[in-house]
Amino acid sequence: VSERDDEHMGWILNRLLLRQGEGSARNECLDEESLAIYVSGDLTDSRRREIEEHLVACTLCLDEVAAAYRATQPGEVESVRERVLQRAMALVPRSRAESNILQLVVQLIKDSLDLISTSGEFIMTAVPAAIRGKGKSSSSGTVQVAKQLGELMVTVEVEKTEGQFCQVTVNVRPLGRAFADGLRISLLSGDREQASYLARQGSATFERIPPGEYQLALTDSGNSLGAICLTIKEDRRE
């Protein structure tokens, strides 16, 4: 068999295989990490066979494996322009911790309650009033805000009751999976836990809360799902 025959056969195979890959659907592609493990990690023989069976049927995944193999080999030098590098560095990762916190500051004023600021959405419950500070303001006796914390939709209602006390109601609705052991809502002041409820219906009410700084921790089986930082400012005009 001549070298030319092999070359000819190779050319035909190349064209045929490239043509076969066109129009492939990305239906059952393997996840990226499985392909990356195939390139650089350790697999059991059976898992390796499974992936190889997929690769011969899916040119999309096969192309990705080949690209990953080539890219992780030493000796290849690629220069990235400074401007492009700076642009990517300018992207700021949003803090996951911050995104899982609902901030809420209210102030007691006579018989009403003012919303000073919040990182959530203000829900109009009564007569709207003037805006104060960063957030919208409510001059009714109740302030209600809502925010999505991870996979939870959280609504907090602060209501002025008698004297300088408030009642705080937290409603939590899961957007994804249900709670494993039930949602626990705990009210903390400083390092001390003031009250804690296993909120089977996703709701808990804390009564007779005086002005101060609080944290409402939302947990499921001991895992933190998010937190509400609540500040109630006292009415200094009384």
Added chain:
Amino acid sequence: LCNYRYSQLILLGQRAHDLPMTEAEQILLAGCIRGDKTAWNSFVIQYSKLVYYTVRKTLTLHNAECRDELLDDLYQELFVSLLQNDCRKLAQFRGDGGCTLASWLSVVTSRLTIDRLRKEKSARVAISETLFSAQPTDEPLIDPDQEKTLITALEKLTPRERLMIHLHFRQGLGADEIAVILKTSVAAVHTQKSRLLAKLREILGQIPSL
């Protein structure tokens, strides 16, 4: 401590991604997911060349023009995609089974590039279909019956044999590279390749030279 580790990673430079450094990767990723700007900058510096190279290689494999504008665009899109939805993509990386962050990032980058090309291609096809009633078809490589026979013959090979054929003739990888991927020896790849070509030729009969 974290800043010290990031500095170490930067000092390792472009070869850092070749090293097994799972612990360092974990620290770096955790920092990025936490929203630590220093960690993010280190991550970008460390993996930029890898991302750029993967985009270029994937474009070349798919016969796409490697325009600087497209390269830059895909490079930026990759980093944006890692940060979207509270770093959901970055958080997906587990590093199981000895998988390196570099190989995972290469696969993610390659997938992003391929999907962009597919999207652009389908848009082009949609436009051309509206402009032209008849599409020119590809020239046949060989006699249609022989082509059918060849496809059937390929389908009858074992998955590993077909994979070898794909890696060599579709991806253009050498025997030494295929040996690393298939976890076998270079000699075994050479032997298998000769045997497979002989087998295909036998099935196909004599192909007239072009």
